[in-house]
Every structure is written in C-alpha cells, then in structure tokens.
Amino acid sequence: METLRFCFDSLYKVIKKLFIAIITITVIILYMPLVSFFYIVRQTVAVLGRFFLGLKIVPLFDTVLASEDVYCTKALTLSVTLVVNVPVIDKQGIEQMVQENLLEKQDNDGNLQLPELKCALRSFMGYLFWKPVDNFSLADHVFLYEDTRLPMPDWSDPDALRKLASQTLRYRCWKKGSPLWEIILLNNVPVSHLPNNTSNGSLLIWISTAISSRADGRLWHIQGFNAIIYDRKYDRVKESVVPTTVSACDGKMTWAKIQAMLGAPFRLAELCLPLINCPLKLAPIFEGDGNKILAFGTTTFPLTELKAIRMKYDVDLTSVLVTVISGGIRRFLTKYEQEGPNKLSIMCPMPMPGHPDKLSNYVGGGIFPIPFREPNNIKRLRKTATVCQSFRDPSILPQLI
Incomplete structure (x- = not known):
C-alpha cells in the first residue's frame, strides 16, 4: 500500500x-x-x-469591452436602475450633485478626478483617444424619461420594468462627439412595480457604454456613481474613498512586472493543480425536481463571533466565511448520511490585487479547494487561509500594462 x-x-x-x-x-x-x-x-x-492631436489615448483596460463603433446600437451598453422613494425626483438637485460630486471633483493636485465624463471618443490609427467636448452641457445628460421619445411604460403590464430596461438599452444611441453616459429620471412609478416596503416612487437610470466603465482603479464602478449621486450623505465624497490615479494598470512596463509575468505560471499552477480532482458541485441529495430548500437564513448575523475567530487564529475574514460555508455543507451532508468529496471547491469574491480595500466594488473570484472530509474545523480554517494568502499575492496576477 x-x-x-x-x-x-x-x-x-x-x-x-x-x-x-x-x-x-x-x-x-x-x-x-x-x-x-x-x-x-x-x-x-x-x-x-x-x-x-494633443489627445490622450484611452487606457488599455478601458477598451477591453468596447465595440468597433461605440456610437451605434451594437455598442455594449450598461444600465443600472435605482429606486427613489419619492414620487417625483428633483431634477435640478440631481444635476447639482452630478456637477459637484463627479464633474468638478478634484484630486489633491487640483486636477479633475473624472475628466472623461466631459470627453467624447476620437479614433486615430485604430486606437481610441479621449477628446474633450467643446460645448458640454449637463442638461444633455440628465433629463426626464418623457423627453427620450421612447414609449411610456404600460403599467398594466406586470413585465413593464423589464421591457422598459430592454427598450432603453436598445434604442438609446450615443451622439457622435458627445460623452458616453446619461441619467434618465422616470417619475410616478406605481408601487406594484417597486420592491416591497416602498410607496409610489421613481426610478433613476444611469446608462453608460462599457468604454467608460473603468477597470484600472481610477473610476468608480457604475453602481458607485449612482450611490454618490442618489444618497445625499455622499454630497462631499470623503478622501478615503476617492480613487487615486496610482493604478495597477499604469501603462508602464518595468523589469519587476516582467519578472512577475514570467513567474506567474509557476504560482498559478501551484494554485490550480489541486483543483484537478476537486468537484465544483455536489451530487443531488434528494430525488425529484430539486426544489427542496437546502439552507435557511437567520435575521441576525454573528459578525462579532466571526471577528473574534479571525483575531484568535490570525486569519482573514474571507477565510472564516469560506470555512463556515464548508462546515455548514459538511454538517448538512452528515445529517442525511451522505459522504462528501475529499475536496470541495467554493468560489468566493475577493478584492482584486493592486486595488485599495476601500474600493470594495472591485472584486475577483477565488476558488478555494476545501479539505472537505477534515473533521477539525481549525485545520480547515488554516488551510483555507493559506490559499487565500496566495490569492492576495500581487505576483499571482502580474500587474502588466
């Protein structure tokens, strides 16, 4: 043997x-x-x-999802909708918050944090460049839904909101020479089409082409824009949550990055090889259509206890959460006399390497191979923490260009 x-x-x-x-x-x-x-x-x-041209090229990671012609219906367009718990949104108030919190927001050196919001795109030798708009008007980017010339929603249709989102993304084309974003306000939405525990309200729709959804740590994710615009407590964005211009994708190639790139295969292989014999899902426990409830939630979350565990064993909170999840699955299988796999893969969102912890909206996915049959919870926790530390090592994902 x-x-x-x-x-x-x-x-x-x-x-x-x-x-x-x-x-x-x-x-x-x-x-x-x-x-x-x-x-x-x-x-x-x-x-x-x-x-x-006197123009600045669009950073590499800004153009990953851009189509050839961002000014047509084939361009990839993103939309995020916020529910506002008032029947009518103050359009002038929204314009003022956009002006103060986005368009005029400056860094410590007095430079605009988000100059691209006043820029259009110019193609040159096959690459895109940011071109400042000569006569920028905020009124052209914040307006009411009835001014879009789109059909008004039929609120008698229970599927009205889905159709609204579909036609908004399908028929709102960008004008050449204009910035690629806009905010649409839809007032007096019936309560039947809004989430529970809300009265008749309104919708704030932020639409943006993927080209302006930055991935290098300098701009907020599209949801971050909406949080700043909508919630008045963010009228003045705290410096601690303002993205810096120091980026993991800074457009420079250094010897350290080349070394990290050459060493990345070794580190990636070290992490990926244990996943070869690690199943990504469990076999069905019950016979039937699979609609049985396999877990339940509680109204309170033991955050204090989890923090105590993290401090006691000197591990990160992500590892604690992953271990708790695996322990719950293990107990569930044991209850129904099912033998689990030797290892169980659990995918958990993690902050991307090179980004400040404050920018928690920048996440990647880490697959944790859990020693599922290990009966000792502390040993499972420590092994999970070791994998988590490897994922957080910037050399695993080299910061290239």
Whole structure:
C-alpha cells in the first residue's frame, strides 16, 4: 500500500513539473513576444496622438469591452436602475450633485478626478483617444424619461420594468462627439412595480457604454456613481474613498512586472493543480425536481463571533466565511448520511490585487479547494487561509500594462 502511494505521489510531482514547464515555455515563446510587440505599437500610437492631436489615448483596460463603433446600437451598453422613494425626483438637485460630486471633483493636485465624463471618443490609427467636448452641457445628460421619445411604460403590464430596461438599452444611441453616459429620471412609478416596503416612487437610470466603465482603479464602478449621486450623505465624497490615479494598470512596463509575468505560471499552477480532482458541485441529495430548500437564513448575523475567530487564529475574514460555508455543507451532508468529496471547491469574491480595500466594488473570484472530509474545523480554517494568502499575492496576477 505504501509503495502504491509513493508511486502516485511521484507521478503527481512529475505531472506538476511538466504542467509548469509547458505553461512557462508557452508564455516565454508565444505570449511575451506578442505582448511586447503590441505594447510598442500602442505606445507609438499614443505618442503620435499626443503630438499631432494633443489627445490622450484611452487606457488599455478601458477598451477591453468596447465595440468597433461605440456610437451605434451594437455598442455594449450598461444600465443600472435605482429606486427613489419619492414620487417625483428633483431634477435640478440631481444635476447639482452630478456637477459637484463627479464633474468638478478634484484630486489633491487640483486636477479633475473624472475628466472623461466631459470627453467624447476620437479614433486615430485604430486606437481610441479621449477628446474633450467643446460645448458640454449637463442638461444633455440628465433629463426626464418623457423627453427620450421612447414609449411610456404600460403599467398594466406586470413585465413593464423589464421591457422598459430592454427598450432603453436598445434604442438609446450615443451622439457622435458627445460623452458616453446619461441619467434618465422616470417619475410616478406605481408601487406594484417597486420592491416591497416602498410607496409610489421613481426610478433613476444611469446608462453608460462599457468604454467608460473603468477597470484600472481610477473610476468608480457604475453602481458607485449612482450611490454618490442618489444618497445625499455622499454630497462631499470623503478622501478615503476617492480613487487615486496610482493604478495597477499604469501603462508602464518595468523589469519587476516582467519578472512577475514570467513567474506567474509557476504560482498559478501551484494554485490550480489541486483543483484537478476537486468537484465544483455536489451530487443531488434528494430525488425529484430539486426544489427542496437546502439552507435557511437567520435575521441576525454573528459578525462579532466571526471577528473574534479571525483575531484568535490570525486569519482573514474571507477565510472564516469560506470555512463556515464548508462546515455548514459538511454538517448538512452528515445529517442525511451522505459522504462528501475529499475536496470541495467554493468560489468566493475577493478584492482584486493592486486595488485599495476601500474600493470594495472591485472584486475577483477565488476558488478555494476545501479539505472537505477534515473533521477539525481549525485545520480547515488554516488551510483555507493559506490559499487565500496566495490569492492576495500581487505576483499571482502580474500587474502588466
């Protein structure tokens, strides 16, 4: 038995080293030359655009989801709707908050935090550049729904809100030479179409093309914009939650980043290999249509107890939550005399490397291979914390360009 186990361990180590070698060779031979070539091309175009047009190129990670023509219906458009618990929204009040909290918000050096909100897009040599609008008017970006020339919702239809969102995204095209965002206010929405415990209210709809939904830590996510606009306690954004211009994707290639990129395959393989034999879901416990309730919630959350556990064992809160979830699943299976897998994969949202903790809306996903059959809760917690520390290591996801 020991001999067989030794053979399997040796085979696993060989496969692990072979896997790492293949990834490393692929990165060095294929990925690095391609990245270097297009990085040089992009930087060359950026310099030419700055010299001939006087414009700033759109950062690389801002254009990931952009279509070829962002001024057509094929452009990827995002929409977030907020319910306002008043029958009629004060349009002038919204305009004032947008002006003060977004358009005029400055950093410590007196520079605008969000200059792109007053910029349109200009194409040059196949790349997009931010072009300031000559005559920017806030009234062209904050207006009432009836001024959109879209059909008014039929509130007798229980599916009215879904149709409203669909037609808003489908038919609202951006005007060339204008910024790619707008706020639409819809007043007097019947209570039957609003969440529970609300009276007749209104809707605030923020629409934005994906090009202006930044991914480099400098701008808020689209929901962050709405929180600032809608909630008056954010009239003056605290400095502690203002994104800085120091970005993980700062457009520079350094020797440290090259080293991190070359070492990333080794670190990724170290994390991914344990997932090979780790199932992503459990087999069904009950026969039937699967509509049985498998968990229940409580009105109170033991946050104090969880924090005490975190402090006692010197681990992060994410690891505690993942361990609690795995323990609950384990007890549930034991209750119904089901034998769980050796390892269970649990995916948990985590802050992205390189972003301040205050920007909690920037998240990635970490897959935790939990030693499911380990009866000792503390051992499961420590193993989970070890994986979590690896995920939070910036060298795992190299900060490239």
